[in-house]
Amino acid sequence: MLTTSDNSTAKSRTLTSKQLPKATPWVIAVASIIVAIIISFIAFGGFNIPVVAVLAGLINIVAVFALSMSYEGRRKATDRAATTIVTSSFILACVPLISLLWLTVSKGGAAINGDLLSRTMLGMKGVLDQQYVAGEATLSGGFYHAIVGTVLITVAACIISIPIGVLTAIYLVEYSGKNKLGKAITFLVDVMTGIPSIVAGLFAFALFSTIANVIMPGAAGIAKTGFTAAVALSVLMIPIVVRNTEEILRLVPMDLREASYALGVPKWKTIVKIVLPTSVSGILSGVTIAIARVIGETAPIMVTAGFAKTLNWNLFSGWMSTLPTYIYDSQLRPVSPGDAALASSERAWAAALVLVTLVMVLNLLARIIAKVLAPKAGR
Amino acid sequence: MPTSTQTTVSGPAGAPDPDSRPASGPAQTPKAVVRPGDRIFSAATLIAGILILLILAGVALFLLAQSKDTINAQISDPSSITGGHGFFAYVWPLVVGTLISSAIALLVATPFALGIALFTTHMAPRKLAPVLGYVIDLLAAIPSVVYGLWGIALAGNLTAFYLWLSKWFGWIPIFAPDADGSVSNTGRTLLTASLVLSIMILPIITSLTREIFLQTPRLQEEAALALGATRWEMIRMSVLPFGKSGIASATMLGLGRALGETMAVAMILSPGLLTASLVVSGNQTIASEIAQNFPEAAGLRLSELITVGLVLFVITLLVNMAARAIVAKTSVKGS
Structure with missing residues (x-):
């Protein structure tokens, strides 16, 4: 904003009003x-x-x-x-x-230290924490299993939601035109953005426990797996991917498509070879932002994958832990109650630091991808 | 729409097209070639789109299916439901708690969000503004569980403030102290949870309103300034009216987020019966009730919690639709 306050002395009063x-x-x-x-x-x-x-x-x-x-x-x-x-x-x-x-x-x-990052809660006992608080031992336990769980579940969620999200966006931009289905999908994607994360978790749990009940009556408990959590995260992730991708695809100039059609290139090839490469930076950064968003989700994981104390590499059976659920579990249900709960709290804060760093790095990555891979401006 | 200029290459929506090349005779009117690649690709995108419809229908259907036990229990024997007075008596305090905490969060967060958005778009030094906007975006990404952890660590500091509130404003029911004249000594009350919620939704509302404010037509702003308006008058006359619908939808989206926010409340609040006072322990929200009880739940209790989740789903659905309706209504007038 331009102000003329520099000369608020008596001389300039003829032109400007009095100013402090x-x-x-x-x-x-x-x-x-x-x-x-x-x-x-x-x-x-x-x-x-x-x-x-x-x-x-x-x-x-x-x-x-x-x-x-x-x-x-x-x-x-x-x-x-x-x-x-x-x-x-x-x-x-x-x-x-x-x-x-x-x-x-x-x-x-x-x-935080390297041991916390490389150990699980296997064999954790309250005594160990009490010894630590009394100053007789170092902090034991760790969250290697939670890091593994976070990575596995997030990767699985990406595998489910990225193809669905990107293809839906392509449908909306390239195929649907103004038909009713396209409008309905746009509306429902909006609605999906507003689904509370815990409801997404409940949905995934309800889905798999219904299936489990059909296969093996009375075995609804086996529905709590890493894969169920991945499905829950996908419900949250798909709308973000669709929104971001759609926005980017609409920015691709029509001229590019028309030039391609004029050369006799089929539509699908035009999309795959012209439209997607042009918008790849935007799509990738949108996906990265979506990952950053769901990687910190706690509620859907705790209702779908439980709280594992040990390492589990299998997405399809048994409970799994992720960093957010680990933080929640450590803080609210410490290994040893009373004074020694401090040890659990310290582990929770260390995990929180790792999680926040992860989210920040992903966000920065999205920025960098958007910058580096962006198509060169013509002329 | 990109397709409108390109109708010759593929049929709409990749639906099965009976008279494409292999089926129809060559003698008919020249038809555009539809290659198998086109078929496959458009079908794939269509399936992905339909999958989204199915997922959303699935959310409602499977939640309903799992609520069956609760509905049966409500009909046959309402006293078997937690609390002993039927489902509605159980869910009502949760709904009230959810609405109260979200309303407080919204009341606190919106003015600040507008302030930050205005500051970063129109008042901060030019060089600093994009950095501030970026920082706000980063803060929106901080996981809720970390906010919860932070809230627990700092809740105790609020007790002195709550004591002061109950001493001087205790005649207002929401600040009333306990029967023995004390307030929660851990500070883990619904008011604390609501304040943390407001901090959590602050970056979201801010980044949405910021985007709206940035879109204010430059010419309008400059015209206002050229007519001699002060900066505040310019903001009041051109920026705020332009962003009205955007602000409304940003707050509604913030409200939707606050309604469904689980972890911060689940971690901070030490739950209890519904009370009017916000500075003593008590009250509970839907999402936090589910989170705190789900891990140990089985049988009817499990079904109850899923039904409660369904109620939350419906509430947020209504709020989001209202947000969209507001935008649709105001944006027609604005443009």
Whole structure:
């Protein structure tokens, strides 16, 4: 925004209205923080961060408005007050988010080591945790099995949902035109985006326990496998893949398709050789974002794959653990209750650090893919 | 639509086309060649599309099928359902808890989300703005279980604040203290869960509204400024009216997310009976009820939880459809 505040001296008053010097908001902000600290000491008998923050914010807004009102007029004052409110709401909202990242890095970073990454919870006993808390042993246990489970289930979910998602997007963009089926699919994909993750999990469980009951009555329990979890994740992943792919496919210029048709290339070949390669960067980055989204899902995994304590490479039988369910299980059902629950909590934070890093890396990867593989701009 | 210019190559939707090359005689009107590759490919995409319809129908059907036991029990012997007073008496407090927590989350998150979106699009220094937008997108990707972990770690800090609330605002039912005048001493109350929920949906609402605000026609903004509007007046006159429907749909999508959000509530809330007060322990949400009881559930209890899930599915479905209706209604007027 261009303002002419640089010359708010008397000379320029003929052209611009009266303005406060540029540094005024900063001076007021610092002054109101100081005042808030003083009030906090007088009224609350000490330095209380939340109180100071709220007071400083309020004093700042009032002071900015009053000063500007008296010097620049009502409209400017409203503008300044609105800017202050918006800026301080931004700062205020950053506090919990920074706190979350900081806590994950500090708590997880303190606990994590190579052993945690390479061991499972096989043979874990409460005694071991009690010894650790008493300072007699190192932290035992680990989440290698959860990492393996996360990778397997996510890969399986990708194998199911990427073909379905991409093909559906192709259908919507290249084939459906404006027919009813296309519209219905678009609508239902929208609806699917809103399915709560736990409902997706319940669906997958209900589906496989119904099947299991038909094959072997009374054996609904065997429905809890890694594959069931992968199906649940696919329900969440498919709509994201469809949406992202559809968006990208619509960006492919019509000229490219028409040039291909004019050369006598069949439609399917045009799609496979022209449309998809042109949009491959967008599709891949959309898929990566979808993976990042589902890899952190907890609720659908815990209702479909249970909580495994040990390594399980088989997607089709037995319980499996993933990083999110491992975090949940460790935090809420510690190996050893009481003081020694601290050990479980530390493992949970270490796993959280790994999970957050994984999600961040996937998101960055999506950005990089979109940049590197993007088709070269013509001319 | 890309196909509209390209109708000659393939039939609509790859449906079986009786008069393509092998079947029809060569003497008829020249028809475009439909190669087997085309057939296979269009059929594959069609099947994928139909699969989506089937999945969604399947979600409803299989949940219904597994709820059969609950429905039977409700008809034959309502007292066998958890709580002993039938299914509706069981599910009602959960629905109320879910709605309350989502409403609080939405009330808290929306103003902040708008603030952040405005800040990153119109107020932050030019060079910083894309970075901030990117950071917000990253925060939207943080798994909910990590928010839950964080909420547990910090919930205790809120007790002092809750005590203060109950002391001064205890006459408002939602801040009323216990019978013995205390509040939850772990801080693990529905209000804490709602606040964490609001932080979780904040990045989602923000990134949606941010995109809307970025699409405001530049000319309108510049025209407002050229007429002498201050920045705030420009935002109020061009950015906000333009983004109205977008803001509405972003909040509704945030609401849908908050309704279905499981882990943060399941981890933070120490559940209990439905109470009006939000600063004592108690209350429960649908998703968290399922998550906390599902691992140990069997038989009728399992079926009950699935039925509860069905109720949640229906509620979120309604909210999402309402969101879409709002967008459809306002965007016609806007454009």
